[in-house]
Amino acid sequence: MTVFWFLIREGFKGLIRSKYAGAFSVIIIAISLILVGFGYVASRDTLFLVENIRAQFDVDIFLHKTASSEEIDNFAALLDSMTEVRNVHYISPENAAVKFKKEFGEDIFDILDYNPLPPSFTISLKPIYRNLVSVESIASILSNKPVVDEVKYRKQFLILLEKYQRIVLITVMAVFAFLALLSIILTSNSIKMTIFARRELISTMKLVGATNNFVRWPFIIEGTLQGFIGSCLASLFIYGIFYFLNNYLQTVIEYKAIVSFRFYIGIVISGSLLGLIGSRRAIRKFLK
């Protein structure tokens, strides 16, 4: 028990004894985690944005004006039964006229004395089918139905999306991986500096008969504490920035950074782990 408390106490005291080197480590860890935290939110929201754009993709199917209500019902049933289809929305010629008025501000009956608009369906696809290959095959199957006049979708949009999505994804991953790696290296190095500043303690402990494990623990506790404090600072900073952004900057940029409490818990846990692993790695060199 005495040993346990001694090691805990040494860990805490070490944090104070290491003074500037320790404070430097804490700040480095905080900065790393701020970068990783922002990196995480930025990549999450970028990917989310891309998914959102993709979600707006849908396919319009125009039927022949001559289609009977029975044919329309059968076709609706067919669409419903397709595994690729998520959502089916029927627009009757009357609804189309209403929509036309809404979109163009003019009543179609003022221009023509009959309704030229055909019955149509708007379908949305399940997420995994929202790609060029699937959409093309679905469109060709549907256009071959006798009741269908024309299938329309934004082909160019899909082509562009597919081209840029990969670039976005790779960039986001690369930036995030880089930040994570950078934070591990920075942390490990700054902890190495704090330990180096107290190599005298290590050699004295070994001289009086401390086992390597005994020497190691206070430094690991100290490193974990540094990580914990650094990540708390990082959380506070990120919280402050997001608070400012969400409350005062909405007139400048239309973006709200929404993160849950779990995000901050995640930062604190990562920071503590970073400190723990960093100090474990760093102390190894001094025990040889």
Add this chain to the structure above:
Amino acid sequence: MISFINVNCTFGKKAGVKNINFSVNGGEFIFLTGPSGAGKSTILRLIYMDLFPEKGKVIIRNYNSNNIRDREIPYLRRKVGMVFQDFRLLPDRNVYQNVALSLYVSHYKTSEIKKRVYGVLNQVGLGHRVHYRPSELSGGEQQRVAIARALVKEPVVILADEPTGNLDPRVSIDLMSLLNKINKKGTAIIVATHNYSLIQRIPGARLIQIDEGEIVNIT
């Protein structure tokens, strides 16, 4: 208790020690003398197994330099006290903490640590300096703290490498009589020094003289 058997431990061509044979029994007082660079520190480092021989073996009680494992070395060092010319105290801890560290690493209980540390500090005459930092002490006092730190483990031997090297003659004499007093209570002591005038302070001490890495005279 300590035996060197045909020990060679060299650095490069000439430096280091060669062909060292001697043994020390429990409770002896030994002077290891010779000019600077003769190999005195090397012999002490071989004893606390900071160095290992290239040839021959060093035996300290039941530990043999040829087959000791890395993780056994701390246990050997708990039985061997070390004192250096430059004291090697931790500057950010007070006298009590410096001495107590020696017992914390060996997993003693707090109450036992307290009892022993106060006891040993009184023994070396520093009962009134318990809460001082090393920087607030004189050289002689700092060396007494170092001796207390070695002694508190109740070692079988204390190794002192030029313990008076940084002290003036009068303080050196006091320090030698402290070591003598400790020796009288049964702890073996090995003092490495190039200062021959210290030898006369301990009547009856054994003498191992080395020069250029070899023993030239042994009593």
